[in-house]
Structure formats: C-alpha cells, structure tokens
Amino acid sequence: MRRNIFGWWAARVGLLIGPAGCAGNQSMFSPAGVDALATLNLFWVMLAGAVVIWFALNGLFLYVTRIHVGKMSRRLAEAVIIGGGILFPLVVLSALLIYSLPMMGEQRAPDDGLRVRVTAERWWWRVEYWPDGATAPIIAANELRLPVDQRTEIELTAGEVIHSFWIPALGGKTDMFPGRITRMTLAPSETGTFRGQCAEFCGLSHALMAIPAVIMEPAAFDGWLREQALPATSSGAGRAVFLREGCGACHAVRGTPAAGRVGPDLTHLGGRTALAAGILPMTADALRAWITNPEAIKPGAEMPAYDHLDESDLAALAAYLMGLK
Structure with a gap:
C-alpha cells in the first residue's frame, strides 16, 4: 500500500x-x-x-x-x-x-515599422518583407529574420489549405487561411535561431514544413535586409544549366531572366540557414539530393525530379545555387 x-x-x-x-x-x-x-x-x-x-x-x-x-x-x-x-x-x-x-x-500591439507577410504554400513558406514606407516587398522564402528588441507585425495567409504559424520560442500560434489575412506581432528579446513549424495538418508533408527564425541585432538585420533587396551575383556554368533546364519557370532569381512565382524565390538561397523548408542543411550535397529527387525527401513536393542531369551539370548547378548569397 x-x-x-x-x-x-x-x-x-x-x-x-x-x-x-x-x-x-x-x-x-x-x-x-x-x-x-x-x-x-x-x-x-x-x-x-x-x-x-x-x-x-x-x-x-x-x-x-x-x-x-x-x-x-x-x-x-x-x-x-x-x-x-x-x-x-x-x-x-x-x-x-x-x-x-x-x-x-x-500580443497585437502596434509594430515598430517593419511588416512581414508570410504565405504558407505546399509545403514551404513565402516570406515578404515590407520596411516602413516601402512600395514593394523584399521577397525571400523558408526562413524568417527579425530584429531583436523590436516588435514586428506578421501578416499571415495561405495558398490552398489551412496552415498554422507557430514559433514556440517567440510567441503563440496563429492559423493561416486561403484568401484571408490574419495578423500577429512578435517582439523577440534574444538573438539566435529558433525553429518554427506548421501546427495545423495540411497534407502529406505537413511534418516536413518547418521555418527557421533568425533573430539578429538591429544593425545586422538592416544590413541583411539591404543585401536581400539586391539582385543575384552568382555566375558560372551552373547559371546556364539553371536557365537551360527551365528552372526559371517556377523560381525567381532577381538579376536573371528567371522570374517564376510557383516555387520559392532563390535569389539569395545560399545565404539561408536550411533547405527545403527547414528539413535539410544548406550544403551542396543536400542541394544535389533535392534536385535529383525531391519527392523522396518531401512526399508530395510539386518540384519535378531532375535525375537526368549528368554529374558535371548537377555539380555546377548546386555550386551556382550555393553561390546565391
């Protein structure tokens, strides 16, 4: 007893x-x-x-x-x-x-000037930064960067189905609906990288839809945002492979003829902390694996497999994408 x-x-x-x-x-x-x-x-x-x-x-x-x-x-x-x-x-x-x-x-207090719109797609995140007074957004993807000790307004929407935006270390979760904008504000108090996740079942790769949140000092964030507004500078043989294979029909790389809106903006891909919405490291090997067979890594991914590329073209393409910083 x-x-x-x-x-x-x-x-x-x-x-x-x-x-x-x-x-x-x-x-x-x-x-x-x-x-x-x-x-x-x-x-x-x-x-x-x-x-x-x-x-x-x-x-x-x-x-x-x-x-x-x-x-x-x-x-x-x-x-x-x-x-x-x-x-x-x-x-x-x-x-x-x-x-x-x-x-x-x-938790819905006025922001300090920066506004960010996050759109949940299948199964990745479109991120648009709107600095105070901006007439056009600075477009990125699959990663959220915010200044520390400032409150930022986050506008949330979705492409096709309901998602939920949640970065537990920064705040509560908010649902995302197609055709509707919901709002929240976040005020980070520490620098670092914190993992977010879609918190509403949204389909086959729901569990593989993460979003790293990188919190930076205000001066560093301002410098990073200025760099994000610039066109791509990477060149080399991989650029020709990228354009020849029609990647620009889905992806945008500012400063090149690629202007697709179906998939993530790749203009500064190599400078991000992770690949494929937070599930792969940002390395050349991971890029090659993703390009060759994305369906094996993220079931239901809409990107086609480029398994027909020979090793030299694949290596050149991965090197070009890694250089987009």
Missing part, C-alpha cells in the same frame, strides 16, 4: 517537473520573446489554477467517501455540491479569465 501511494505521488510530481526537460530552440519552455514569455506565464498560472481546482474537488471526494461516510444532512450536501462543485470552480476560472484576456491586446 505504501509503495502504491509513493508511485501515485511520484507520477504526479513527474507531471509537474517534466516540462523542465522540454527545452530547446522549438520549445515554449525556452522563451526568447516577450510574447512567448507571456504565454509561458499564462501556462503556469493556468496550471496552478487547475491544480487548485483538482485538489479541492478531490479533497471533497475524499471527504464524502472516506472521512464523512455516514448519512449527510441535506444542508451539508447542498453546501458541498454548490460551494465545492459550482461556486469554487466558478471563482477560480473567472479569475483566470480576467488574468488572461488582457494578453490578447498586448
């Missing part, structure tokens, strides 16, 4: 301390932004409220089944049911609601 009681308490203590092991660059328990910290605080407050209600209601159950096992007066029974089963949970839940509602306004 004593062993069973110990196991019962050990299991419940484990539930409380277990989240402490859920740290990392894709964890709400390692907040790197003002909004993520507010969400984490809300979680702990809600958990505390749930624990209070749990102990109170189980205490009442223990009282009527183990301590006061005899006949109960009508007045006491009504007091237990109304007070413990209705009034007490109502007071605790109302307090939690009053605590949490103001957070919704804070």
